[in-house]
Amino acid sequence: ADTLASREIFSCSICLDHLEDPVTIPCGHNYCINCIKTHWDEKGRRMHSCPQCRKTFTLRPALVKNTMLANLVKEIKKTGLQAAPADHCYARPEDVPCDVCTGRKLKAFKSCLVCVASYCEKHLQDHYNAAPLKKHKLVEPCKKLQENICSSHDEPMKIFCRTDQQHICSHCKLIGHKYHETVPVEAERTKKQKELEMSRQKLKQRLRDREKDVTILQQEVESINQSADKAVEENEKIFAELICLMQNRSSDLKQQIRSQQETEVGRVKELQEKVEQEIAELRRNDAKLEQLSCTEDHNQFLHSYSLLSALNESTDSSSIEIRPLRYFEDLTAAVKEVSDKLQDVLKEKWTNISLTVTEVDVLLSEPVPKTRVGFLRYSREIRMDLNTANTSVLLCEGGRKTTAVKEQQSYSSHPDRFTGWCQVMSRETVAYKSTSRSLLSDECGLGFNRTSWALCCDRNGFKFVHNNSHKAVSGPQFGRVGVYLDHSAGILCFYNQHESITESLTPEKEALCFEQKISLLFLWMNLNIVASSDK
Structure with missing residues (x-):
């Protein structure tokens, strides 16, 4: 004392x-x-x-x-x-205590896999000084040393049975694992260590890819902002030369651009946040794998390896693809064209100018695919919106199939529902919200107004309808129509799915391919039923 x-x-x-x-x-x-x-x-x-x-x-x-x-x-x-010894040198409940200390035990400095015991720095000295003990395997303090001892034969388990995927001792090998594939735990550790390193390399590569994607997305945000700012600046100059009416229109257009800018930036930032979350998860997984990789106790490594094997099953993340920029340039060009005309022309063309804002897309279109594989790359599963379905339209297969029926369906009242026309729109709609829904006039019919396009198919053939203007289209009869829509390029193509893609309908082959510089909507019509979608 x-x-x-x-x-x-x-x-x-x-x-x-x-x-x-x-x-x-x-x-x-x-x-x-x-x-x-x-x-x-x-x-x-x-x-x-x-x-x-x-x-x-x-x-x-x-x-x-x-x-x-x-x-x-x-x-x-x-x-x-x-x-x-300071208080922090004594073993706490979460620490590994020295097995030799009496009374209040000090924290272990090393654990010996041969002695199956842990020692503080003082009681470990014999392992450094005594020749027989120098050959013992010392590792970081470990609480689970007894797990290395065979409970049946009370001897170290230095063998790993690959057949049963478990640790065994020499007696176990002769009794229950005689004809199994067995190797020293060191050999199994070496094998698993290589697998672990390969997993870490894959994880690191995915991490680098995600970090690169974050950079690309940040550049995309900056480009959107620059393009939007430029569009606002140029349009303010154009409208400054017009009369008071033009100034009012300029204010409206500016608001639409900013709204679209906010939408596009929000979309990209949302994707950026998702990628950053994935990066954080990849870092956490890498830290776990690194910690496991540094474990010196082979048996403990193999025990923990199976628990972390799920980290290796992650699939490669899809990469971010950014196509050449375009953004709001088409809007500016449209405004310049209209500015050369007088007020009456401006009033007539105002709707087209306003709609150009909603066409802006952060990804410029790629060439129209020429092969089936190319088309399938852009395939989307379309589901119809029950809130828009006319009561004569029956939805089935989770909204993927529509059928015209005589019996009226008991759909609830909804402002988006078509009440005059036998029509339905998809959930992923990009059709104009202003399209009338509750009237029987032509204004409500898809293809009979300026805000929708329709390919009508019946026993007599095909016709393309837009703004109540009909154009007959010749071609072979077929039951299914494939549709390719490129918003940014303003391309809408209809294909006969029973023909090869190389024989798809083109202007030279009596096909239908319309290019418009505003948002597009296509329809499928099967006999008397119309189903509309934006994809």
């Missing part, structure tokens, strides 16, 4: 080591001069207190070396008296 008390007296409560150049502060406690200076410097000029008793001092006390105490500490060092 006296020795322990002496150790505590001559130890600094800040660094927990022997006092070095000891000083005594007014409350009577002693510290290393550098320790107390650093402590007070970190707390600031107004905080001068004793780390032990918490007594505060109005002025920062002057520090004078305690010569007597310094001499005593010097003598203690000569006699070999060591400082008492």
Whole structure:
């Protein structure tokens, strides 16, 4: 007890080591001069207190070396008296305790896989000094050392059975695993380590790809903003030259551009956030794999390996594809064209100008595909919106199929429902919201107004309808129609799905391919039923 008390007296409560150049502060406690200076410097000029008793001092006390105490500490060092272990050196419930220490146990410094025991730094010295013990395998402190001992034969399990995927001892190999494929745990660890490294390489590659995608998306946001700002600036100059009516239109158009800009930026940022979340998950997975990779205990490594195997099953993430930029340039061109005409022309063309804003897309279209594989790349599953379905239209197969029926369906009232025409629209609609729904006039019929397009198919053939203008289209009879829609390029193509793609309908082959510089909507009509979609 006296020795322990002496150790505590001559130890600094800040660094927990022997006092070095000891000083005594007014409350009577002693510290290393550098320790107390650093402590007070970190707390600031107004905080001068004793780390032990918490007594505060109005002025920062002057520090004078305690010569007597310094001499005593010097003598203690000569006699070999060591400082008492600090509290943080003792094993807590979550730490691995030393198996040799009696009473209050110190934290283990290493675990021995041969002795199946853990040792503090003091009791580990024999493993460094005694020749027989130098050959033992020392690893970081481990709580699960007993898991390396065979419960049936009470000997180390140094063999791994690949047939049963478990650790065994030499007795187990002769009794229950005689004809199984067995290898030393070191060999299995080497194999699994290689697999782990390969998994980490794949994960790191996906991480690099995702980080690259984030950069691309950020550039996309900047490009959208620059294009939108340029469009606003140029259009403000154009409308400044027009009369008061043009100024009002300019204000409306600016609002539409900003709204579309916000939508596009929001879409890209949402995707960016998703990619960043995936990056964070990849980093966490990499950290887990790295931690496992550094495990020195082969058995513990193999125990944990199967638990983390799910990290290796992640599929490669799809990459971000950004096509050449276009954005709002078409809008500016349309406005310049209209600005050359007078007010009456402007009034007539205003709808087309306004609609150009909604056509802006962050991805410029690619050439129209020429093969079936090329078309399938853009395939989408279309589902009809029940809220738009006329009561004579029956939806089935989860909204993927529509049928005209005589019996009226009991659909609830909804402002988007067609009540006059036997029609239905898809959930992913890009049709104009202003399209009338509740009238029987031509304004409600898809293809009979300026906001929709229709390919009508019946026993008599085909006809293309837009703004109540009909155009007959010749071609062979077929039951299914394939549709290719490119918003940014303004291309809408209809194909006979029973013919090869290379024989798809083109202007030269009596096909139908209309190019418009505004948003497009196509319809499928099968005999007497119309189903509309935007894809």
